[in-house]
Amino acid sequence: MGDPTSTKNLSTKGDHFVARREGVKKTYKATKTDDVVSTVTGDALLAFRKKYYFPNDMVVKVPARSDRACSPPLRFVTVYEFSLRAGLRFPPSPELSDILMICGVSLAQLSYRAMSIIMGLIVLFRDRGAVLSPDCLARMGRLIGDTQGRISFRSKWLDIRTRDLSKSWISDFFYVKNDWNLLEKWGKLRELPIPLHLGAEELLKILKFSDIDTLHYEVRYLSRYIDEEYLFKVGLSTQAGRSHAQMLKKSVKVSEAAIQSSKISPKRPGSEDNVQTVKKKRVEEVLTVTSKDPHISPSKSHIPEDVLKHQCVGRRYTEELNQKIDCLHIELVDAQMMINQQMKDQEILVAENKRLQSMLSERETQQLPSTVIDDFKKSAAFKIIVEDHIQEARNHIYDVEVKALEADCMEEGFIRGFMKGVRAVQRKTGAEIDGLTPSQASGDPSSDSGGEEIESELQKAFSLEEDEDDIDIL
Known part of the structure; x- marks a missing residue:
């Protein structure tokens, strides 16, 4: 009998650790988008509709086992579940559509970090009364792609903290009908050119911040801007809650088994009425953002009752009109103050003119005899x-x-x-x-x-x- 360990390939502890890391790396490389099957089901789509407030007329499709994320069906785009958690709402915002078209990539190519940063910046800019342009995004950071075509985001001068807690995101994808002219097939990233004319001072002027520390603070905690309250505040989320199966369009095929299973599915502690009451109370509360930073002052945003009852059609347009009215009112007050100041200055000038006229008349009265004498001396x-x-x-x-x-x-x-x-x-x-x-x-x-x-x-x-x-x- 020989030594049982003599037939084994002995290695040191460090070599064993390196070999294990290489095995993990090989396993990661083997997990490509072409090899992953979607695990999203009809029940999951119903949950997505209810949780992320899909429009009633939006057509969604469960991928088959032969479908892959990088190759969606014709007139459909691939959407990952983490994109919804990162702030993506339908219909996609015009800012996001412009960025995707310029970069030449599809919606599903954005990673959780890239999607959450872009959506957070869109909400931040809208909340400050501005619009996120591709130049502003290129100045604040850089979109980079990997060998599989996925897009991430890096920033050297902004500390943007984002983290995805999900570990099985790669298989949580489904298809949405492309009604917004987005790119369907995955493409190669075209990097955004860095705008030389746009610097930190211009960004501060666009966002109406007093200093760069305020901007750093807001971007450092950018993840709060993808909360539902902020998305609803800037008009990206409707919060309609119209995602029940009975309210779907007839073109969407949902089996009765799926409906029954969704009805008998275990519920969270508490009844559905309690859940709706809690949501309503949460929405009715005043959104207060406070911070310990001395440069940040608390900001409040009150959501009126008619919005909760979904009677505010064109809410974003109404908000813009209200902002314009506020700006015009401020300009009117400034103009009135300026007019009052000019009237006061005019009164002062009139009084000064009268005083000078009286002095001039006195001078003329005093100089009249000598003037007459001089004129008389000059006469024949x-x-x-x-x-x-x-x-x-x-x-x-x-x-x-x-x-x-x-x-x-x-x-x-x-x-x-x-x-x-x-x-x-x-x-x-x-x-x-x-x-x-x-x-x-x-x-x-x-x-x-x-x-x-x-x-x-x-x-x-x-x-x-x-x-x-x-x-x-x-």
Whole structure:
């Protein structure tokens, strides 16, 4: 007998661990989409209709054993159950349809992480009054594909936490009629180009966040945005509860056995009425999102009663109109405040204008005489008046000066004539006269011709003085 262990291939503990990991990896690689059969049944589809609020007119189909997820029937698309848990609702949102068309992939190619992130971002953008575009999605992260064609999502600067607890998701798929022009066959991923014109600041402006920390916080807990309340709030879920088999269209074939089995299926603790009451109370409650982050303030959203009774047809359009009305009201208030401020400024300007006008009138009143004088000086009348005054001054000067000169001349002529007469008398008599008195001067003149000449000259001199005429005695 030999050693029983000698025939075995001995290996170390580490080698055994490596071999086991390789076996697991090989098993995982063997599980491809082409090899997996769907485990979804008619009962499961009824449960999906009731839980995820399928529209009544939506056609669904249970896959046969020969059907595969990557090859749906004509005019049908493949849908995984985890996509419904990740926030997918029917009809698909326009944002999701645009992203799928641009990337060239089918709805079933998105993994739970990719689907939950895209739907969460769609809800986040709608909740902030914006629309998720492919450029915004490309700026926030990157869609990547594996060898089997499945699409995941990576983000370097956003900490997005998502986790799928299901372990048997690969076989939970079914078919939905393609009424939305989605890609049916699986395709190769075309990566979204990174928009260079769109940065973090532009994202903050689109989402109306104050800083990047707020955006990081919202994206870190993005999984809360795929809750039914948020989906209903932004218009992605109807919450109609119209998924009973009796309310389905006739084109949908449901066997009686499936209906009976669904009726006798075990229920959760509590009656159906209690469950509906709990759901209604949960929906009627105010959705309050609170956080310990200082940048996040609590936000409240009240769901009115008419919505619960399904009387709000076009609710999303009504919400948009209400938002527009609120924006217009805010703009109106701002415009009224601006008009009031402008009226106050106008009153201040009017008062200032009146004050300046009064000051100007006072200045004009003070400067009016000088202005009149200046204008008068520039006029021809002033020149005439000045010339008249000058002529009067000249005439006055002439009258005073010339008459004074004439008086002086007459006095000097008289003296000269008198002295000439005296000298003539002296020459005639031959006597010297030391002094001449008025009585001596008034003596009888001689009879010669010399005396007569003197007398005539003296008479002429006296006549000139009386008549005030200009006579030159000499």
